[in-house]
Structure formats: C-alpha cells, structure tokens
Amino acid sequence: MNRRLAATIAVLTASFLLAACTPERTQLIPEESAVTAAPTGEAIAPEDSPVYQQEVEWSRCGELECATLQVPVDWTDPAGPTVDLAINRHGATDPDARLGSLLINPGGPGGSGLDLTESFVVSAGEDLLAAYDVIGFDPRGVGASTPIACGDAEQIDEFFLTDLTLDTQEQIDAAVASTTAFAERCRELSGPLVENVDTSSAARDMDVIRAVLGDDQLHYLGYSYGTQLGAVYAELFPANVGRMVLDGAVDFLLPAVEQAAGQARGFEGALMNFIDWCRGEEGCPLDPNPERAAAQVRDIALTARDEGYESLDGSPVNGNVMVYGMVVTMYDQNSWVYLQAGLDEVINEGTADIFFQLAGFYLDKDPATGEYLSNSQWAFTSIGCLDAVGDEPTTVASLDQMRAALDEASPTFGWWFASSVGCDGWPWEAKEPVTALEAADAAAPLLVIGTTNDPATPVEWAESLSEQLASSELLIFDGEGHTAYGRSNQCVIDAVDGYLVDGQMPVSGTRC
Structure with a gap:
C-alpha cells in the first residue's frame, strides 16, 4: 500500500503540472513589517506607480x-x-x-x-x-x-474540514459567524493584504x-x-x-449556483466515465451495473459524512476528506487507478487510508504530520470571496433551492457542493x-x-x-x-x- 501511495503522488503531480518541490513558505506576521514603504505622494494613476520603475x-x-x-x-x-x-x-x-x-x-x-x-x-x-x-x-x-496567513493547521482543519449540518437558520447563522471569525483572524495575521x-x-x-x-x-x-x-x-x-x-x-x-452546478455535473460525469473504465479493469471492486456502481460510491461518501471511516493510523476520514480524496483523482484519467485502489480498500478492508492520503495531496497537506505545505487552501478562499461581489445571504430557503439543483446535477457529490455557506460572512469585497x-x-x-x-x-x-x-x-x-x-x-x-x-x-x- 505504501508503494501504491507513493506512486499516487508521482502520477498526480504530473497530472496537475505541479513541481516536485515547493518553495519555503513563511507566515506573515506583524502588520507593520508585512509591507515595505514606497515613496508617498498624491493619488496617481496605477500605471504611474513607482513600482513600474523598479529593476x-x-x-x-x-x-x-x-x-x-x-x-x-x-x-x-x-x-x-x-x-x-x-x-x-x-x-x-x-x-x-x-x-x-x-x-x-x-x-x-x-x-x-x-x-x-x-x-x-x-x-x-x-x-x-x-x-x-x-x-x-x-x-x-x-x-x-x-x-x-489564517492560523495554524488545527484552526485551518476546523474551518475547512468540519462537516457542517445546515438545516436551520441558527445553524446557517453559526456557519456565517464562523466565516467572519476566520476572515478576521486572517486580517489579524496578514494585515491589509488579505483585503487586497x-x-x-x-x-x-x-x-x-x-x-x-x-x-x-x-x-x-x-x-x-x-x-x-x-x-x-x-x-x-x-x-x-x-x-x-x-x-x-x-x-x-456565471452566478455562483450555476458555477457550482456546472462543476457538480462535471464530477458526476467524470465518475460515470471512471466507472465505465473500471468495469473493464481486473480487480474492479464495483458492481458491474453502472447505476449500482454509482450508488456504491455515493454510499461510501455519505457514510464518511454520517459515520466516518478511519485511515490506517486512526486519523478520521469524514465527508469532506472523502470527497477531496475522490475528486482529486478525476483531474486526469491517469489517476483513475488510484480511485479504484481507494474504493477497493474501503469496500474490502473497511478503512480509507488511500483517500486520506489523496485528500492530503489535494489540500497540499502532509498526511503524516498534519501540517500544510503551502497556504493555497486559505488563499483560495480569500481570493474567491473577495471576487464574489453581490452574493445573496444564505437562508434555509436559498440553501434548499441550491441543494435541489445540485442534487439533480450530481446525485453523488451534490450534497457536498451545498454543504457550506460559501462566502456569506466574508467581510470584504474587491475594490475593482x-x-x-x-x-x-x-x-x-x-x-x-x-x-x-x-x-x-x-x-x-x-x-x-x-x-x-x-x-x-x-x-x-x-x-x-x-x-x-x-x-x-x-x-x-x-x-x-x-x-x-x-x-x-x-x-x-x-x-x-
């Protein structure tokens, strides 16, 4: 299994056009040392900024x-x-x-x-x-x-990897408050850069x-x-x-719901194409019937959300981690063999170590230490939420409507795309x-x-x-x-x- 996981990383690295190593990351600290003073003056056109004159x-x-x-x-x-x-x-x-x-x-x-x-x-x-x-x-x-910067690994995990239940307005309000608190911690650690x-x-x-x-x-x-x-x-x-x-x-x-539905349909389609491929492979653990095979994958994802699996070292694999581990293999058909291996492990061994490792790759996180290797996860949210100008507040009604649309787009992954309040609660918007x-x-x-x-x-x-x-x-x-x-x-x-x-x-x- 360890050799198989090592190969997973090699194949996925090639698939995503990522280099084998990453530059050293440093956490941005005190706001006053986060920036370097440039010449001051009256407001000028951006193209006349002194930075254009640097060598x-x-x-x-x-x-x-x-x-x-x-x-x-x-x-x-x-x-x-x-x-x-x-x-x-x-x-x-x-x-x-x-x-x-x-x-x-x-x-x-x-x-x-x-x-x-x-x-x-x-x-x-x-x-x-x-x-x-x-x-x-x-x-x-x-x-x-x-x-x-937005916190240590434990704080990042709590925000990004916790499976949320959003059935009542109180639960939605709590999730929105969590988003605001997360953003404010990013502002405290990163200074004004996080707003820009x-x-x-x-x-x-x-x-x-x-x-x-x-x-x-x-x-x-x-x-x-x-x-x-x-x-x-x-x-x-x-x-x-x-x-x-x-x-x-x-x-x-496109409106945010349409973007989410487009991706949900895309990953559902990729899953069905994977199932067609898997049925012709020796040792495919899925039912020969495509619909029953899709139901197997759906049940695994929902079981992870509702009950959870364990990895080999006992680390939990919940719904978020399971879906990250699944979808990362769908970015390139050369990675389907690792989706097959992960499903085989869950179905025949009852553990989800391969999906745990794959989720770590998706999140740029070392599964062995739990530390993040880059800040890509919270940078993704900070950039995306600044760009999300004009999004409507999340309500029970709007979330129910979104769930219906996303479940139709993807019976397997629709629930996951609708399992957060998105950028609702992010305090800032792009200035331009x-x-x-x-x-x-x-x-x-x-x-x-x-x-x-x-x-x-x-x-x-x-x-x-x-x-x-x-x-x-x-x-x-x-x-x-x-x-x-x-x-x-x-x-x-x-x-x-x-x-x-x-x-x-x-x-x-x-x-x-």
Whole structure:
C-alpha cells in the first residue's frame, strides 16, 4: 500500500503540472513589517506607480532564475506600501528565436506559479520553449510572495474540514459567524493584504511584471482560474494584451449556483466515465451495473459524512476528506487507478487510508504530520470571496433551492457542493471588481481552450467565455481531465504553439 501511495503522488503531480518541490513558505506576521514603504505622494494613476520603475535582479535557484518584485498592497493607493511578488524564469532555449516573455499561471486561485515553471518546461512544446522566457509567479498573498496567513493547521482543519449540518437558520447563522471569525483572524495575521488579494489586483501585478521585464505586450498562458486572471487582465489592459491562451476556461461571470452546478455535473460525469473504465479493469471492486456502481460510491461518501471511516493510523476520514480524496483523482484519467485502489480498500478492508492520503495531496497537506505545505487552501478562499461581489445571504430557503439543483446535477457529490455557506460572512469585497467583459473586446485575439469531459471547468464554460471575449477563438480537446495543453495530445500542442510562436490562430471550433 505504501508503494501504491507513493506512486499516487508521482502520477498526480504530473497530472496537475505541479513541481516536485515547493518553495519555503513563511507566515506573515506583524502588520507593520508585512509591507515595505514606497515613496508617498498624491493619488496617481496605477500605471504611474513607482513600482513600474523598479529593476528586476535575477539570481540562480536550481535550474531556474528567481527574483522578487514589489507591488502595492492596495492598488487604490498605487504609491503606497508594497509587498513582495516572487517570480522565476526559464530562459528561451534559442536566443535567436526569442519573442519575449510568456507569463504562466496554474490556477487555483492560490496555486503557485513558481511550482508550475519546472514542470511546464518539461511538458511544453519545443518551439514555445525556444521562443519565450517562461515566467512563473506566485500571485499576491500566495506562497513565496508575501503570503496571507489564517492560523495554524488545527484552526485551518476546523474551518475547512468540519462537516457542517445546515438545516436551520441558527445553524446557517453559526456557519456565517464562523466565516467572519476566520476572515478576521486572517486580517489579524496578514494585515491589509488579505483585503487586497482579489483577481483585479493580481492582474495589475501582472502588468508590472510585463513592464519590468521590458515587454510591450503581455504574452500569457493561464490554466483554470488562470483563465479568469487572464480575462480580467484583458479587461483592464486591452491594449497591452499580446498572445494569450486561456486553457480550462472559467466563466466567472456565471452566478455562483450555476458555477457550482456546472462543476457538480462535471464530477458526476467524470465518475460515470471512471466507472465505465473500471468495469473493464481486473480487480474492479464495483458492481458491474453502472447505476449500482454509482450508488456504491455515493454510499461510501455519505457514510464518511454520517459515520466516518478511519485511515490506517486512526486519523478520521469524514465527508469532506472523502470527497477531496475522490475528486482529486478525476483531474486526469491517469489517476483513475488510484480511485479504484481507494474504493477497493474501503469496500474490502473497511478503512480509507488511500483517500486520506489523496485528500492530503489535494489540500497540499502532509498526511503524516498534519501540517500544510503551502497556504493555497486559505488563499483560495480569500481570493474567491473577495471576487464574489453581490452574493445573496444564505437562508434555509436559498440553501434548499441550491441543494435541489445540485442534487439533480450530481446525485453523488451534490450534497457536498451545498454543504457550506460559501462566502456569506466574508467581510470584504474587491475594490475593482470585473463584472463584464466589454473593454476586452479591443484586445488582440485570444485563444480559449476547453476539454469535453473536464470535471472542474466544464467545456460549456470555455464556449461561453469565448462568446464573451469578442476577439477570441475556441479550441476543443476531446478527452478526459482538467485542461489540455501539456497533458493531452500533439494536436493541442501544435495549435497552441502555432499561435503563441507563429501567430497562426486555429480556426474557431477546431477539435483535437
């Protein structure tokens, strides 16, 4: 079993385009030392911020080069205090063919772009690597950039991993109060940065990276949430958009319930595709009948929620942990073997150690020590809740309505998507929210990519985002899993590299 779990981590690491190691994380402490004073003055336009005048100083960090930039804590005060923004670089392999810099983002929100760079340069096309300096970055509040902090592992677990019962208004109110208390602890530990890790602020940081690297235009490839970041950049800086690829597109302008329903349907569909695959594999523990097999998986998830399982060391596996452990295997079909192994353990041994380990991978948490290896989990919430402008308060009626919609979308996972109050109770909203994509119409052509059986960002989102971005074209990968470039086929690599390197946009609607 230990060998099997070790292999799990190896396969999933490749699946998610994450590097094998992560940079050292430090907790942000005293507010006064969390920021560095920049020149003060009267209010100025963001593009006139002193941070645009800084020079980047590179140093070696393994096979790459690393540097740290400064960006304003609060972009409404562009000449005010600053925080660190960590970047790294893999130089173009053919200086004679070099076109400039290509900024990459792995998604999340809260994912580390520094981690992405090492694996990206292994999976990307040779023509792309010859033409671009690949630039990774940890967005504001994340990882090796000045990070937000929200407490120790026990406090994080209590907030994120507790299974909630939300049947009465009193229970809902208690959950909302818990969200507010969690946010206030983040503010106490992180200072004003936690109020300013929204997507628009991160997009403004990207323009600083573009400028200090000496590029007139931003060339960009973003995965998953990184597509939202790219689209917001195009809205804020349409004239600065160069060649931009949005892979695993998020339609972030959809109402929250519709987004949740889309993902619930996506993971239900991935589960059924897994079941079809498993039925043809030797040792599949599931019933040969697909509907009965789906019921088995559903019962395991609900038993974890209502009664719980144990891992081999006795650590509890509740509903949240079980679902995290299941869905993490659905991001790439190469990981289905580990979903099969986890189900086999539960069905035949009555323990859930594999799902416990898999959940730890999803959460970037060491299952052996219980410590979190990065701040991606609470960065995800802090960024997402700042962006969630205009969400309605949660009530018994609204939650019942959501449950009905999500149960219909996913009989297996719908309850889980409806088992929290979301961002209700988060005290702050983004100061510059993007609620429409209109200015982006003036941007240079963008390439939007969707995968037909993507569970996390359904292909319909790529189609709708492409419709909203008037200058975009749509590329479809017929396949399983989350995102396409670097994990799909040569057709996708040729299409993306042909656009990024040669400027040849594939015909909209091309399928690979």
